[in-house]
Amino acid sequence: MPITIKRPVERKKLSETVEEELEMMIRQGEIAEGDALPSERELMAAFGVGRPSIRDALSALARKGLVKISSGERTRVTRPSPDAIISELSGMSKDFLSQPNGLQYFDQLRSFFESSLVRHAAEFATSEQIQELEKAVELNGKAINNENQFKKTDIYFHRVIASIPGNPIFLAIHQALVDWVIDARPAKTNVQELNARSHQDHVEILACIKNRDVEGADKKLTQHIQYVFDKYYAE
Secondary structure (H helix, E strand, O other), X not given: OOOOOOOOOOOOOHHXXXXXXXXXXXXXXXXXXXXXXXXXXXXXXXXXXXXXXXXXXXXXXXXXXXXXXXXXXXXXXXXOOHHHHHHOOHHHHHHHHOXXXXXXXXXXXXXXXXXXXXXXXXXXXXXXXXXXXXXXXXXXXXXXXXXXXXXXXHHHHHHHHHHOOOOHHHHHHXXXXXXXXXXXOOOOOOHHHHHHHHHHHHXXXXXXXXXXXXXXXXXXXXXXXXXXXHHHHHO
């Protein structure tokens, strides 16, 4: 039975072809981590394309964390970091946030993610990590009347919790959630009241962690995230 073609096959850009070839060479180990890539002129000759195609391809590889581009130096092969992997999702995620229920879905993701982190913290946090959490809560309390500073100390408190397992991917995901969700947070007139409540929640979460109360820490963290969502997004 003959196949009906409804539209022509889309041709790839030259830069995309170069990007795919270089990425395959890197992933297969033909070009090792730390190695310098050939110069732009050499790459142009090797692939038979112009400088703009080479630069677009290298920029795409840099976004994937596969190369590092430095002014005045040769581009070098690097290992993708958790931050580079997560940042690839940022554009799509911000578009998703603007869709119906987008914020609610991301808030649910944050709740599931931070629930596991706070449970781990309550069970395994070291005395040094608890001291850092105490410092974060103290700074958070001092910033209640300063919205910009409060936001920074709020993020710091949750970031310390995310750092306790020692997994860099958790920190990258935490930072991404902060960027995606907090950037979308609308302005409020009763911000000092909201800050005071959030700070008190942080105090109580810290107390549960110090008391090794896993269930209490999880419950309080979940209530805290739900409160913030209701006050900033659901009204």
